Amino acid sequence: MKQKELLNKYLLENNLRQTPERYIILKHIYKISKHFEIDFLFNRINKKDKISKATIYNNLEVLSKAGLIKKISFNNNKILYEKSLNKNQHDHLICNACGEIIEFCDPRIKNILDGVQKMTNFQVQSHELNIYGVCQNKKCNK
């Protein structure tokens, strides 16, 4: 369980405490295969364990800083999270018809990021590329 070790390391280095809640939240997140909303995570956790929303909000912040999860924001005001460990760099296609979110990889995005850094002296740390359109689902192509 590499993510647990990483959380441990981050907590130690930052003088944060190893509370059971933090590990429970991390465990649940790493069981979810896709992007998730906070409410979805909250409900999942509270089927078995009991953790308040305030604590979940607090710790999503911690996990985010630790590099264990990533926040994704979309034009429709939805905010999602996803685990970020052992994930390939990827971006998202969002279907305007059905709302489906599809991951995709394109190595050329790397070239653009490198180009930006060279041309503008802007030190790139992260990025998000969201592509909106209509997916290949039949329902969406009427």
Add this chain to the structure above:
Amino acid sequence: MKQKELLNKYLLENNLRQTPERYIILKHIYKISKHFEIDFLFNRINKKDKISKATIYNNLEVLSKAGLIKKISFNNNKILYEKSLNKNQHDHLICNACGEIIEFCDPRIKNILDGVQKMTNFQVQSHELNIYGVCQNKKCNK
């Protein structure tokens, strides 16, 4: 004033009314050179004219559908708008230190969009690419 004609056209085609508020809002937006928050627009408008926030919210939606403005959403939960007429296709660099938002163009993004469409049968309609990092400002590079 091309934007006014376009709004006119859109309103007629969609059986929406040509209220003074709609033209006032549009006029103010097209005086703003950068991205803006709703509150900024609200305050600007209400120095001279009087338009309620509800009406502004309603009509940002209308203008957005008419293709006259574009909504941009960032990881920090901020939502900005910008006028979209006569603007080159561009994306955004966001400085994590000072919050500055810089526009940039890279023609290669087009290749990625085309590639997505060919590879996945996803019909691309729009996109947003946000690059986060540290800008070249001295204050941000201590």
Add this chain to the structure above:
DNA sequence: GTTCTTGCAAAGCATTTGCAGACCT
């Protein structure tokens, strides 16, 4: 023992909604 964390309830903030009156067409 000290400090951080949790959890509850309350507060905050941006956006949406309901509705009466006003205004386009």
Add this chain to the structure above:
DNA sequence: AGGTCTGCAAATGCTTTGCAAGAAC
């Protein structure tokens, strides 16, 4: 005249905050 739009205030929904009790160190 008839339906739409505006503006106010209230409602909503998501997130943050304050604080007392509990837990980690």
